[in-house]
Amino acid sequence: xxxxxxxxxxxxxxxxxxxxxxxxxxxxxxxxxxxxxxxxxxxxxxxxxxxxxxxxxxxxxxxxxxxxxxxxxxxxxxxxxxxxxxxxxxxxxxxxxxxxxxxxxxxxxxxxxxxxxxxxxxxxxxxxxxxxxxxxxxxxxxxxxxxxxxxxxxxxxxxxxxxxxxxxxxxxxxxxxxxxxxxxxxxxxxxxxxxxxxxxxxxxxxxxxxxxxxxxxxxxxxxxxxxxxxx
Numbered sequence: 001x002x003x004x005x006x007x008x009x010x011x012x013x014x015x016x017x018x019x020x021x022x023x024x025x026x027x028x029x030x031x032x033x034x035x036x037x038x039x040x041x042x043x044x045x046x047x048x049x050x051x052x053x054x055x056x057x058x059x060x061x062x063x064x065x066x067x068x069x070x071x072x073x074x075x076x077x078x079x080x081x082x083x084x085x086x087x088x089x090x091x092x093x094x095x096x097x098x099x100x101x102x103x104x105x106x107x108x109x110x111x112x113x114x115x116x117x118x119x120x121x122x123x124x125x126x127x128x129x130x131x132x133x134x135x136x137x138x139x140x141x142x143x144x145x146x147x148x149x150x151x152x153x154x155x156x157x158x159x160x161x162x163x164x165x166x167x168x169x170x171x172x173x174x175x176x177x178x179x180x181x182x183x184x185x186x187x188x189x190x191x192x193x194x195x196x197x198x199x200x201x202x203x204x205x206x207x208x209x210x211x212x213x214x215x216x217x218x219x220x221x222x223x224x225x226x227x228x229x230x231x
Contacts, residue, residue, distance in 0.1 A: 043080030187218030
């Protein structure tokens with residue numbers, strides 16, 4: 001009976017994660033294979049190769065998001081993970097997060113509410129308090145910049161039209177998108193969300209600024225007022 005493969009070097013070349021990535025592209029790899037490349041080596045004390053090690057790590061921390069949110073101390077409790085591997089993992093995940101944020105840079109055009117969601121998702125999903133942003137845009141719907149308006153539960157006093165539209169007027173923005181998060185994870189708009197959106201839209205119409213959307217970010221999902229025909 002043939003001896004089962006143990007080390008990745010003994011695998012057929014087309015099945016090795018690194019070679020597979022170079023030949024078919026990173027998108028062809030599973031999460032386990034991608035993590036295995038970041039780890040580079042397995043756990044010699046248990047005889048696990050890098051893929052085995054990555055699979056166990058993902059299982060222990062319940063996926064990439066769990067690894068990302070785990071502290072350095074928590075990761076160090078996993079057998080076979082030392083400072084070098086932790087640094088490689090955290091660096092790889094941070095690169096992905098920064099790339100995600102960079103997809104809608106200043107000067108980039110707005111294509112859809114999903115652009116807004118992807119831009120703010122990593123930043124707002126973990127917040128324990130509601131944070132309200134205004135995204136300023138040109139008359140061609142190209143992004144100028146993001147402005148944080150308030151932190152805390154949305155109320156008329158926290159999100160006052162004067163505070164919202166001051167930066168819009170200073171930057172001569174032609175349009176604006178509002179964004180805030182729901183720490184509960186449910187992005188369905190509250191009565192306060194509906195009222196604030198209505199008031200801000202009315203003020204925008206008075207001063208000639210188009211309100212393109214209000215995006216509410218929850219856990220792995222979002223609500224767009226524009227997509228639902230509510231603006």
